[in-house]
Amino acid sequence: MTxxxxxxxxxxxxxxxxxxxxxxxxxxxxxxxxxxLAAGQRVELRGFGAFSVKQRKARTGRxxxxxxxxxxxxxxxxxxxxxxxxxERLNGIESTDDED
Amino acid sequence: xxxxxxxxxxxxxxxxxxxxxxxxxxxxxxxxxxxEICKALQKxxxxxxxxxxxxxxxxxRQRIGRNPKTGEEVPILPRRVLTFxxxxxxxxxxxxxxxxxx
Numbered sequence: 708m709t710x711x712x713x714x715x716x717x718x719x720x721x722x723x724x725x726x727x728x729x730x731x732x733x734x735x736x737x738x739x740x741x742x743x744l745a746a747g748q749r750v751e752l753r754g755f756g757a758f759s760v761k762q763r764k765a766r767t768g769r770x771x772x773x774x775x776x777x778x779x780x781x782x783x784x785x786x787x788x789x790x791x792x793x794x795e796r797l798n799g800i801e802s803t804d805d806e807d
Numbered sequence: 808x809x810x811x812x813x814x815x816x817x818x819x820x821x822x823x824x825x826x827x828x829x830x831x832x833x834x835x836x837x838x839x840x841x842x843e844i845c846k847a848l849q850k851x852x853x854x855x856x857x858x859x860x861x862x863x864x865x866x867x868r869q870r871i872g873r874n875p876k877t878g879e880e881v882p883i884l885p886r887r888v889l890t891f892x893x894x895x896x897x898x899x900x901x902x903x904x905x906x907x908x909x
Contacts, residue, residue, distance in 0.1 A: 708843075708844075708847040708852050708853070708854045708855070709854075709855045709856075709857070710855070710857050713840065713843060713844070713856070716843050717836065717839060717840060717843065720839060721836070721839070728826055728828070731825060732822050732826055732836050732837075732840065733840060735818075735821050735822050735825050735826065736818050736821075736822065736837060737856055737858075737859045738821075739813065739817065739818050739821045740813070740818075740859070741859065741897055741900055741901075743813040743817075744900075744901050745900045745901050745903070748812065748813055749812045750812070750813040750814075751812050751813070751814055752814070752815055752818075752841060753814075754841075755841050755845065756889070756891075758891075782902050783901050783902055784901070785860070785891075785893040785897055785898065785901055786891075787889075787890075787891035789888070789889045793845060793848075794889070796845060796849055797848065797849060797864060797887040797888075797889065798886050798887050
């Protein structure tokens with residue numbers, strides 16, 4: 708599923724919405740999560756998972772092709788941890804024929 | 808402010824402010840979006856959100872693990888895990904705003 712498919716799906720489930728609303732809603736959600744992470748905040752969505760940012764120290768890396776050493780700056784990387792309910796849904800009774 | 812945690816309520820609030828629907832409806836719609844992502848993943852589908860990242864379900868085989876405290880061998884059952892790969896746009900934004908702060 709892509710973002711545009713998600714937007715279409717949301718519009719389909721809510722026929723009273725304009726398609727442009729559906730798009731704005733999905734965009735707003737991911738924009739808010741991005742903004743929070745950029746500000747160093749954590750985003751916790753119970754039953755889904757939590758996004759956080761981890762600090763990586765500067766290190767000396769190596770170009771695997773040439774063997775040359777390169778300096779890698781310290782950086783922040785996004786991290787996602789799956790929620791308990793989501794994990795259970797992925798691993799629970801898998802054959803609930805709950806189509807679409 | 809930096810250690811504050813963002814939740815569903817904040818996402819609903821943002822949708823409420825930016826889209827102009829009622830608070831209740833905004834909350835419901837945020838819930839629907841998350842639920843639809845969950846459903847797709849449950850079916851084993853990959854979920855690709857451009858300029859954000861990709862969620863993918865992976866199946867892990869059974870393997871032998873070890874209780875680190877007792878040294879006892881225990882089977883780790885086959886299971887499905889979820890991985891998230893952040894897009895370059897997301898990675899860049901997370902690092903750029905860091906420089907803006909310094």
